[in-house]
Structures are given as structure tokens and as C-alpha cells.
Amino acid sequence: MSNPFERHGIGHLSASSLNLWAAEPALWIMERLLGRRSPSGIPAVRGKAVEAGVNIGLHDPALPVEVCIAEAESAFDRETTLNPDPRRDEERKKLPGYVRGALAELRQYGLPDADGYQGKVEIRLDDIAVPVIGFVDWRFSAHGLIVDLKTTERLPSAIGASHGRQGAVYATAHGNFGMRFAYAKPAPAKGDGRQVQVLEMSGDDVRAHLAALRLIAFSLGRFLALSHDARELAGLIVPDFDSFYWSDPSVRAAGRDVFGF
């Protein structure tokens, strides 16, 4: 079998997988090759929970915000019941603010496509043997827009590279749709009162990030082609345990187990 991805049981890639390979390859190896998956971090769970609450509020514009908040809290509780992260309670308190802010902004877009939430998309990158998949938050076909919600403590001034790569996959899968990221804070900013910042990718952004994804996928493919043995590949990479990627004690412990220190 000549395809290095499928040789290691990888049938598809994703922007998040390629972003992780680019940022902390040791963790990618531990999770994706050796199957030692890390638990979702509290910020990631928070984001998913807020999305769940906002989603029902977008599809039913008359639904009271309190119901949407309850949905977000319920989703958060389900995912964090056994999570010992000390940030849990603090993050839960912020959910109402995130949901209110995001809904106030995104309800102005009208109804999203009925089948759009977490809809799977798939694209091919030139000369990469496996597809790249992703899951979009909302598609507003009436406006030709894809919108992805990000919860954050600070509003960004630009779309970062990892989000840009994610958006490039979504945009490429949707022809000429515009790709927007809605960054929501838990409360309005003290200075200008802004709580949500919506940024749109240009066509050049999409092309540039797609080209980067392809190069990152090439790098990963070349690495995987070095050996059939995932353990041997793990021995070629040194983790940066100072990185926040390893801050969860259970992840750090797994890293010690895999990399020996």
C-alpha cells in the first residue's frame, strides 16, 4: 500500500488535525497514531455548548434566550460532569453572556439552512491521497454565507492561521459562499461595548490557507511514509511539554508514558 495515510489507518484529514500536526506534532502522534486521545479542554466544551444554545435560537427566532441558555448549560454539564478542571464553574457562569451576545448578532442573519448545523463537508487537496473533511456551524444560503462561531475572552483583530485554514475548507466546499467567523465574548467590552466581532475571509485568504493546508498535509504524508511503525515515528519527535497543549495533567501523563520523560 503506497498511501502513507491509509497505511496508518487515516482515511481522512481535517483542518484541526493538520493544525495540530503543524503546532505540536508530538501530540498529533500520541492522539492520532497511538490512539491516546486527550479529553476536550474546558474552552472547547464551552464553545460547543454555546453553539448548541445559539443553534436552537437561530432556527427558532421566537425562542426565548433563556431557553437557549438552558440548552447551552445542559450541553456543558453533560460534557463536564466528570471533568475535574478547576475552570469548569467559572466557565459555566459565562455561558449566558456568550449565548446572549452571539444570538443578538447572528439572529440578524435570518434563518440558517435547516440541515446546515454541523453539516459535513469534504474537499480534496491536489496530490493528497485522502480527503479533508470538516463540519460547518451554519450555512445561510439566502446570503451566500457560512458562519462559524468562536467563543473567546478577547476579540481578535484578524482571523488567525488555524481558524483561517478551517474556514478555507468550509469555503472551498461551498463554491462562492463567503466565510465569516463570529467571535463572541462573554460580556460587552468596557471601552466600546462590542461583544461580537464578525470577520470575513477574502478569496485571497482562502487560497493562501488552502495552499498552506496542502503543504502541511504533504509534510505529514512524508513523515508517515518513513515507517509503518507508529512507535518508531513517535521516537522521531520531541514534545514541547511547556506548551499549553500539555497542560492537562492526564495529557501530560500520557505524554510521559509515550515519550519517556
Add this chain to the structure above:
Amino acid sequence: MALNIGASGIIRPYVKYNAKSDKWFIRAEGGGDLEIARPTFLLDLANIRTGWLRFQEGQAPERLIDPALDKVAPTPGEGFKRGFVVMAFSPKFFGGAVEMASASIHVSNAIRDVYAVFEEQSGRTENRGKVPVIACTGADAMKDKYGTNYRPKLELTKWVDRPAEFPDASAVEESEVWKGNAAAASKPAPVAHVPPPAAKPAPQPVYETDF
């Protein structure tokens, strides 16, 4: 050994579109411009380069080429405009391979749009290693504060094998490419919040057509 100074005296064959008059020109044999009909030609979009170009009357064109299509060089100074450089090929219209460069906003927009089509189609298996055929099928009058200018209508009509006389090579010299700090130059400028789209009126069934 020759010294790499002074002018070479060699002027590369070119094709250009005059957006003010909606006319195409190539370099005449004895120098000067020779008008030609609306051409159909191969355009080497895989090797197109963008950058800052300055065309001044009676002077050789000046240009500073971006290090990559997604990395913009800093503006070299007054009078430079964003543009492109690409090679084109047509034995019939151009007499062979020629350079096409422009900083006209209308020509650049036409090239940008046909490039988007090129990108979309270039990934198809049947187009691998081939070159797009571009036809100029007309022009749109564009009225603005500078009066009426024209935007050529460029259509990608088909893909063909690359002729041996049309090398797969960049139209620019390495010495023309900006060599500064690419990371700093490509740092995105802060962007503004995008407001929600305007609400769309509810469809009026009486005017709708069934398809």
C-alpha cells in the same frame, strides 16, 4: 565576462490591452505598438506573478514582484500600482510567446476573475499539465471618475497541452522579486467587523417562476 550593468537593449515581446481605448497591441517588429484584433491565446496562469508596477511615459516599466501570490511586497513608492505579469502565447495573434503585464484596475480585475476560473478547473485530472486557452470576447465599458475605461471580457474556453515553444517558467526575473521580510509584509492588516447582511424581502410567489 560581460558586466551586469547598463541596459541590455533587449525588449521582450509583449502584448498589452489599452483599457482607455479597448484595443490590443503587440510590439511591432521595428519597435512601437501594432494593433491587433481581439485575441485568443494561451495564458500561463500557473506562473502568473503579482506585484507593484509603474509605467511612466518614455521610461522602462519598473516593477517589484511579490515573493508569492499570498505575500504582498511593500509598496516601493509613489506611482506604483498593483498589477500582474504573466506569459501569453499565440502564433497567430502574438507571433509566439509574449509577456503581458498591467497595472490597470480593469485589466487586473478581468485577470483576477479568469484566474479564479483557472484555479477551480486546474485541479481536475483532465487538466493536469495543460494550459488554459483564453478568448477575449468583448469588453465592458466601466465609467468612473476618470471617464470611461474598458474591462476586457476574458473567457477560459478550453485546456490544451503546453506547446514546446511556451516554456513552463516564470515571466519575471528573480532579481525583480522583493527579498525583504516576507513574514512582516504578509501580516494581515487589522480588519473591521462585518455587519450582518441586509434582510431579504420575503419571496413573492406571484413573480416566481418554476424551474
